[in-house]
Amino acid sequence: MEILEYALQNWDLIVSRTGEHIEIVGVAVGIAILTGVPIGIAISQNQRLADAVLYVASIIITIPSIALFGMMIPVLSLVGHGIGYLPAVIAVLLYSQLPIIRNTYTAITNIDPALREAARGMGLTRMQRLREVELPLAVPVILAGVRVAVVMNIGVTAIAAYIGAGGLGAFISRGISQTDPRQLVTGALAVSVLAVVADLALLGLQRLITSPGLRETRAAA
Amino acid sequence: MIRLERVTKLFPGTPMPAVDQVSMEVPEGEICILLGPSGCGKTTTLKMVNRLIEPTSGDILIGDRNTADYDPVELRRTLGYVIQQIGLFPNKTIEDNICIVPDILGWDRNKSRARAAELLELVALDPGVFLKRYPKELSGGQQQRIGVLRAIAADPPVLLMDEPFGAIDPINRAVIQDEFLKMQANLKKTIMFVSHDIDEAVKMGDRIAIFRDGRLIQYDTPDSLLAHPADSFVSDFVGSDRTLKRLQLLKVSDAMMQDPPRVRADDTLKTAAALMEENGHSAVVMVGPRGRVRGFVSLKTAQENKGKVGEHSEALPTTIKLEENLRTAVSTMFRHDITWLACTNDDGFYKGYVTLRGITRLLAEAYRDE
Numbered sequence: 132m133e134i135l136e137y138a139l140q141n142w143d144l145i146v147s148r149t150g151e152h153i154e155i156v157g158v159a160v161g162i163a164i165l166t167g168v169p170i171g172i173a174i175s176q177n178q179r180l181a182d183a184v185l186y187v188a189s190i191i192i193t194i195p196s197i198a199l200f201g202m203m204i205p206v207l208s209l210v211g212h213g214i215g216y217l218p219a220v221i222a223v224l225l226y227s228q229l230p231i232i233r234n235t236y237t238a239i240t241n242i243d244p245a246l247r248e249a250a251r252g253m254g255l256t257r258m259q260r261l262r263e264v265e266l267p268l269a270v271p272v273i274l275a276g277v278r279v280a281v282v283m284n285i286g287v288t289a290i291a292a293y294i295g296a297g298g299l300g301a302f303i304s305r306g307i308s309q310t311d312p313r314q315l316v317t318g319a320l321a322v323s324v325l326a327v328v329a330d331l332a333l334l335g336l337q338r339l340i341t342s343p344g345l346r347e348t349r350a351a352a
Numbered sequence: 353m354i355r356l357e358r359v360t361k362l363f364p365g366t367p368m369p370a371v372d373q374v375s376m377e378v379p380e381g382e383i384c385i386l387l388g389p390s391g392c393g394k395t396t397t398l399k400m401v402n403r404l405i406e407p408t409s410g411d412i413l414i415g416d417r418n419t420a421d422y423d424p425v426e427l428r429r430t431l432g433y434v435i436q437q438i439g440l441f442p443n444k445t446i447e448d449n450i451c452i453v454p455d456i457l458g459w460d461r462n463k464s465r466a467r468a469a470e471l472l473e474l475v476a477l478d479p480g481v482f483l484k485r486y487p488k489e490l491s492g493g494q495q496q497r498i499g500v501l502r503a504i505a506a507d508p509p510v511l512l513m514d515e516p517f518g519a520i521d522p523i524n525r526a527v528i529q530d531e532f533l534k535m536q537a538n539l540k541k542t543i544m545f546v547s548h549d550i551d552e553a554v555k556m557g558d559r560i561a562i563f564r565d566g567r568l569i570q571y572d573t574p575d576s577l578l579a580h581p582a583d584s585f586v587s588d589f590v591g592s593d594r595t596l597k598r599l600q601l602l603k604v605s606d607a608m609m610q611d612p613p614r615v616r617a618d619d620t621l622k623t624a625a626a627l628m629e630e631n632g633h634s635a636v637v638m639v640g641p642r643g644r645v646r647g648f649v650s651l652k653t654a655q656e657n658k659g660k661v662g663e664h665s666e667a668l669p670t671t672i673k674l675e676e677n678l679r680t681a682v683s684t685m686f687r688h689d690i691t692w693l694a695c696t697n698d699d700g701f702y703k704g705y706v707t708l709r710g711i712t713r714l715l716a717e718a719y720r721d722e
Contacts (some may be wrong), residue, residue: 243437243439245435245437245438245439246439246441246442248404248435248437248439249433249435249437249438249439249440249441249499250439250441251404251428252402252404252428252433252435252512253428253429253433253452253453253502253503254425254426254427254428254429254430254453254456255425255452255456256425259456263441263444263452263456264441264443267443268442268443342442342443342444342486343486344442344443344444344445344486344487344488345442345443
């Protein structure tokens, strides 16, 4: 009851911190898509390069977020952004690389070779093959990777409150330091709800932009 | 026209060339079947024409122009390409699949969509039903028809087909082959067609090129290939029943005796018997007033009875049309336990007869000089 009361009294604050949270994750994952998808496509041409890139991305994802924030403080202090928004975005950007690159790579390499041969044989250029065939087929898998990145990084961003990035994590960190369960639970619930809502929204988007020809549900004639 | 001049492909790291000094020419508007066991170089040869595989040496000409002078992408847009796995794009509707080459060539959308509908009509698929469907909603046979339509959508003069009907069940395959031949009769494309099936080759090909270990062993019309295999490999490959296979290449009209004797219902049996004795026949066909086949009388009946032909004639068990092939003719004879068939045109007029003996002679003619 107390918690509900607290949440209602601080509704505006919850909304604005949710906004900050979404901004960090949104901007970072947005950039991660712009970098990860081309990287995933590029490495699909070369097995050894792909192994190396995926290995590095896997190592990055194992670094605990607290440690990553700590490592960035001295480096980013050189440009005056040791703590706050910038390191949070960079951390999320790095963590998003693995699911996005890996899913793009997997989707492109798993495309039926017959489709590629038919497309080449009919005179489609590399770019046309990507645009007309390979990317549309890869979209559902790439978006599945984006969903993983978003859900995971909504959690990572909660911890970024410790380096002053704001967001819903601020409720949690204050709740802990002030031993105030109202703030702690409000923050934790808000992060969970945000993660679930974002996941469902992206699932909807995934269904929307997947070609009807690739959906499982329609029976063959 | 497609011309290959001493074309060779040596894949790096292999001792033997996959294709070795192949020279051949596919004349305008003909279907050439590249035939041979797997690994004989037929598919490699086909893929060198659209430069999916680059030849190590030799020239390939389309018309008068060397394919090496084209940009590979430009070249491929002028050559239709059909593969066994079909490779329809699952994310695109049937309409968009058919129009892929017109679209990348920048054709007007209305024009290309109208053409897609026209093409569907050509293979008896209702455009209203199929244009907006997706490939997975179609059966394998329907998908392969779309695969062929997609290859001819931009009206390329040349078609390259890599075992196009190989993955389709035998019943559907025969239907699609017939459909394709009918289409080709109008389109007159110059076609290079890879197959490993001698029966398909005999049925579809104007010419057949037999490959073995990268070399072109024999390049000939189906009938001379079956009648005169160049060596034991070819004769083994075309099969010990190769002479029987020739039956389907020959038409009833090729073996038919023309302007045969005939009788009418009001002729006397005596006239009929005299006619048969004169020609050495054991039966004669009775025709109606305008020449349609009505029945027959046998020599025995004519000799042992008196009266008019019409009173003693028997019905023919069956007749055969002029444009049927001899395989059908022989099969019909065996089924009815007879040794001759009356031949009619489409309107049922009596044109002549074929006999089992006549067919045997015709087939044997090809071997007489050996």
